[in-house]
Amino acid sequence: MTPRIPATIVTGFLGAGKTTLIRNLIAQANGKRIALIVNEFGDMGFDGELLADCGDDDCKPDTVIELTNGCICCTVADDFLPTIEALLAREPAPDHIVIETSGLALPQPLVRAFTWPSVRHRVTIDGVVTVVDAAAVSEGRFAVDEVALAAQRAADPSLDHDDPIEELFEDQLSCADLIVLSKTDLLDAAAIAGVEAIVREGSRGAARSVHGTPNGLPSEILLGVGAAAEDDAFERKSHHDLEGEEHDHDDFDSFVVETKAWPSIDALGDAVRLAMGAAGVLRIKGRVVVTGKAAPAVVQAVGPRVETYFAPGDKAGRLVVIGARGLDRATVETHLKA
Numbered sequence: 001m002t003p004r005i006p007a008t009i010v011t012g013f014l015g016a017g018k019t020t021l022i023r024n025l026i027a028q029a030n031g032k033r034i035a036l037i038v039n040e041f042g043d044m045g046f047d048g049e050l051l052a053d054c055g056d057d058d059c060k061p062d063t064v065i066e067l068t069n070g071c072i073c074c075t076v077a078d079d080f081l082p083t084i085e086a087l088l089a090r091e092p093a094p095d096h097i098v099i100e101t102s103g104l105a106l107p108q109p110l111v112r113a114f115t116w117p118s119v120r121h122r123v124t125i126d127g128v129v130t131v132v133d134a135a136a137v138s139e140g141r142f143a144v145d146e147v148a149l150a151a152q153r154a155a156d157p158s159l160d161h162d163d164p165i166e167e168l169f170e171d172q173l174s175c176a177d178l179i180v181l182s183k184t185d186l187l188d189a190a191a192i193a194g195v196e197a198i199v200r201e202g203s204r205g206a207a208r209s210v211h212g213t214p215n216g217l218p219s220e221i222l223l224g225v226g227a228a229a230e231d232d233a234f235e236r237k238s239h240h241d242l243e244g245e246e247h248d249h250d251d252f253d254s255f256v257v258e259t260k261a262w263p264s265i266d267a268l269g270d271a272v273r274l275a276m277g278a279a280g281v282l283r284i285k286g287r288v289v290v291t292g293k294a295a296p297a298v299v300q301a302v303g304p305r306v307e308t309y310f311a312p313g314d315k316a317g318r319l320v321v322i323g324a325r326g327l328d329r330a331t332v333e334t335h336l337k338a
């Protein structure tokens, strides 16, 4: 019997550091044929471009397939299964498959897809790797503010108090075989210990955790976990499974802003900071043109952190904005089109 191809599912909330981790993994591929399946929330891919274009011919993945028809967890049967079947039909087959889920995806439905007969005998889930943004956790961005919640409940007991961000965080964490704590370089030891305690509390007993770095992790840590997660796929439950509800993404919204050339990278950074401050905005990313510069500027904004830097690439001039439903789009557009 031919050995099954290992697959790694990389999950984690918006901007946690999934693409960063995978980019560095590809750079260490050493001739190994790694096929990437990248899923984005919203219909514009950006991570796929970043991954396909390392700026170095030695670190190209074997294949990059972008799934942009919706969040992978809701399009498993229509989108993911045909994609992986087509990938398995290729000659030569990949040595390893890496799947980057959208930051708003639940990993559980994807794990279950690997029990599908056409996939199960060909592929095994080597591990679900959940990237946890330690800086965001330490700032309480995934936790409901219990005091504020109690006050809201007292004011209006009929309000729906489920916090979609907190639930997603918990579902991504509880499905993990390996947890990578990213952005610990931004925290002191006490803050890291606090995050580690939260992560321990929310993860399965069998899960291991490691600290990431801005330069990724050695492939020996990320690959070869050997979890065979499909074997207990149905025991890995999400909030929606437990509550008997359908999962949808109505709680979140995304759109693309087309931007003209910016006069300077500083002006761009200031505008993105203002846009991130608009109500409901969680993530802005993309590439834009800066007048007089040969390379486009990459924009990476997650919560309060905004990075802008020049890097090779094309398709510049668009920024993807993701946030909570009802986010203040008008304010975002005012700043990003100014």
Ligand SMILES: Nc1nc2c(ncn2[C@@H]2O[C@H](COP(=O)(O)OP(=O)(O)OP(=O)(O)O)[C@@H](O)[C@H]2O)c(=O)[nH]1
Pocket (backbone or CB within 6 Å): 012, 013, 014, 015, 016, 017, 018, 019, 020, 021, 047, 102, 103, 182, 183, 184, 185, 186, 212, 213, 214, 215, 283, 285, 300, 301, 302, 307
């Ligand atoms: N300081 C620091 N920054 C990091 C680390 N990991 C990632 N980042 C930064 O965080 C930002 C988001 O990283 P990405 O890798 O794009 O995150 P992602 O999870 O792929 O984002 P989405 O696909 O949009 O959900 C980038 O600016 C990265 O450089 C880390 O360990 N330390």
